[in-house]
Amino acid sequence: MEPASKPSKGRGLIARTLLFGVVVLLLRFVYVVAIRGGSCTSGDFCFFSLPDELSLPGAGGIFRGAANVRFAEESVVSNELRRRWTSRVWPKAVEFYAAIFQDLVVQGFLSPTSKCLCIDTSLGQEVFALKEIGIADSVGISKNKSPPLVITGDALHLPFGNNTFDFIFAGRVLDQNLRLGHLAEEISRVLKSEGFLVLLTGSAGDRYSLHSLEALFPFCKKVRSREVDGIDSLKTLREIVFQKEELNLNVLHKGEEGENDAYPSSGGILVNNCPVSAHKLQLLRSAEPLIEEEPLKPWITLKRNVKDIKYLPSMVDISFKQRYVYIDVGARSYGSSIGSWFRKQYPMQNKTFDIYAIEADKAFHGEYASRKGITLIPMAAWIRNESLSFEVNHDLEKKGDEKGLGMGRIRRDSLSSGNLHTVQGFDLAEWLKSTVTEKDFVVMKMDVEGAEFDLVPRLFETGAICLIDELFLECHYNRWQRCCVGKRSPKYENTYGQCIHLFSSVRDSGVLVHQWW
Numbered sequence: 254m255e256p257a258s259k260p261s262k263g264r265g266l267i268a269r270t271l272l273f274g275v276v277v278l279l280l281r282f283v284y285v286v287a288i289r290g291g292s293c294t295s296g297d298f299c300f301f302s303l304p305d306e307l308s309l310p311g312a313g314g315i316f317r318g319a320a321n322v323r324f325a326e327e328s329v330v331s332n333e334l335r336r337r338w339t340s341r342v343w344p345k346a347v348e349f350y351a352a353i354f355q356d357l358v359v360q361g362f363l364s365p366t367s368k369c370l371c372i373d374t375s376l377g378q379e380v381f382a383l384k385e386i387g388i389a390d391s392v393g394i395s396k397n398k399s400p401p402l403v404i405t406g407d408a409l410h411l412p413f414g415n416n417t418f419d420f421i422f423a424g425r426v427l428d429q430n431l432r433l434g435h436l437a438e439e440i441s442r443v444l445k446s447e448g449f450l451v452l453l454t455g456s457a458g459d460r461y462s463l464h465s466l467e468a469l470f471p472f473c474k475k476v477r478s479r480e481v482d483g484i485d486s487l488k489t490l491r492e493i494v495f496q497k498e499e500l501n502l503n504v505l506h507k508g509e510e511g512e513n514d515a516y517p518s519s520g521g522i523l524v525n526n527c528p529v530s531a532h533k534l535q536l537l538r539s540a541e542p543l544i545e546e547e548p549l550k551p552w553i554t555l556k557r558n559v560k561d562i563k564y565l566p567s568m569v570d571i572s573f574k575q576r577y578v579y580i581d582v583g584a585r586s587y588g589s590s591i592g593s594w595f596r597k598q599y600p601m602q603n604k605t606f607d608i609y610a611i612e613a614d615k616a617f618h619g620e621y622a623s624r625k626g627i628t629l630i631p632m633a634a635w636i637r638n639e640s641l642s643f644e645v646n647h648d649l650e651k652k653g654d655e656k657g658l659g660m661g662r663i664r665r666d667s668l669s670s671g672n673l674h675t676v677q678g679f680d681l682a683e684w685l686k687s688t689v690t691e692k693d694f695v696v697m698k699m700d701v702e703g704a705e706f707d708l709v710p711r712l713f714e715t716g717a718i719c720l721i722d723e724l725f726l727e728c729h730y731n732r733w734q735r736c737c738v739g740k741r742s743p744k745y746e747n748t749y750g751q752c753i754h755l756f757s758s759v760r761d762s763g764v765l766v767h768q769w770w
């Protein structure tokens with residue numbers, strides 16, 4: 254067997270060598286035709302290095318000739334990269350970015366001496382385009398190994414010192430479900446003050462998301478925002494140019510023209526200090542209207558209204574938030590709203606929400622222990638830290654208990670009953686302020702059996718209301734009963750009018766509130 258196998262191995266080697274030669278020739282042909290648009294002269298080691306006078310078809314750099322792009326030797330240039338470089342798409346993308354950068358040069362955001370960073374440029378097209386228009390000091394960073402223009406690294410831990418770059422470009426990384434708060438902090442850290450940050454994103458098409466995006470960069474001011482056609486004009490992209498400001502406490506409270514005008518107070522008990530900007534007012538106008546007139550059959554009218562709710566993420570893009578948080582105040586069992594409604598029906602735009610279940614009734618605590626992604630707060634949401642009397646009644650699982658006994662209702666009267674338990678109440682507003690920030694997307698459902706008339710004013714008083722993006726609020730009042738025509742529920746004293754006042758005050762503060770049932 255030995256003697257026979259040797260010549261065959263030899264033949265195999267010859268065949269492989271020949272095949273390799275053919276592949277090399279083919280690739281060289283593709284390269285010459287597709288990228289250089291010309292022939293390869295003998296002295297030109299043109300396969301593995303691009304000529305100094307690089308010219309991509311149509312790229313038309315205004316600093317043509319200054320570019321000195323030299324790809325590394327064969328050993329570094331993987332076959333995969335070579336395939337990309339010789340593909341049709343590559344020069345097109347380079348041309349696209351070159352046009353974007355040229356415009357930024359013309360506008361003065363970028364200059365031939367700028368030190369530039371492109372974030373998450375897995376193919377290096379952005380860096381290549383920068384070099385092509387004569388900006389030599391450019392580097393890219395990507396998770397994937399893609400030398401020589403791009404170094405391997407994590408966008409959330411940029412391997413550069415503070416204040417390193419004059420210009421940072423971030424494109425597709427923004428549309429990738431990353432932890433944008435961290436990314437924004439890293440970008441702000443490595444950008445020099447007065448330096449420019451350019452974002453190019455397929456999101457930020459509406460004012461809400463543009464506003465969220467700006468909020469991620471509190472130390473930068475927006476100097477330009479415009480729409481551009483994407484590669485192949487298939488999709489419209491938004492280009493936003495930020496400039497980093499000197500660290501200065503004033504910028505923490507910076508506002509835009511017309512953006513921070515406090516909405517006139519509605520004259521009610523709720524004094525509202527949230528900055529209500531135009532983008533929020535616009536949303537509130539698109540929301541389902543409040544049912545101003547008291548329904549005679551609330552169990553039908555209000556229940557049906559839940560179907561008409563216009564969810565915030567069905568109106569705007571929520572991509573540019575640091576964290577996504579759902580808080581269920583009065584959560585009861587997992588299945589009562591978190592499982593049956595929020596996780597099933599809320600349009601989460603593929604985001605992962607951190608869920609907080611606030612429920613004082615011990616009977617429901619056990620089932621949360623095994624639920625992933627849910628933090629149980631086994632206390633009653635209240636306006637301060639204190640012990641409370643709390644009605645617990647498990648025999649009355651159905652809605653509309655007419656006997657005046659509640660499920661999870663906080664009692665301030667000294668009425669003694671076998672169904673009263675003592676529970677720990679905590680300050681919901683303070684907790685909210687220590688748990689979320691304005692950069693987070695916060696959805697809250699509140700069903701607290703009448704305590705909303707204490708909790709909502711407290712949220713206003715502390716400013717915590719401004720942290721909530723969307724609120725589903727059940728307002729408990731002396732509603733008409735199903736059982737007995739012409740009789741109101743004895744459980745609650747507040748009227749429907751007071752409920753509507755509560756809802757309008759919340760909307761006036763710029764928070765999208767829905768009438769929940």
Ligand SMILES: *[C@@H]1O[C@H](CO)[C@@H](O)[C@H](O)[C@H]1NC(C)=O
Pocket residue numbers: 415441442
């Ligand atoms: C770099 O900036 C970060 C915050 O942006 C700061 O915490 C850190 O101390 C700075 N590092 C140096 C070496 O100045």
Ligand SMILES: *[C@@H]1O[C@H](CO)[C@@H](O)[C@H](O)[C@H]1NC(C)=O
Pocket residue numbers: 602603
């Ligand atoms: C969510 O992800 C799926 C699959 O990854 C995708 O088809 C869908 O368009 C995404 N939806 C949104 C709103 O981003």
Ligand SMILES: *[C@@H]1O[C@H](CO)[C@@H](O)[C@H](O)[C@H]1NC(C)=O
Pocket residue numbers: 638679680
């Ligand atoms: C209320 O309780 C929470 C936690 O239980 C605690 O962090 C907070 O400091 C307390 N607030 C006051 C004012 O005592």
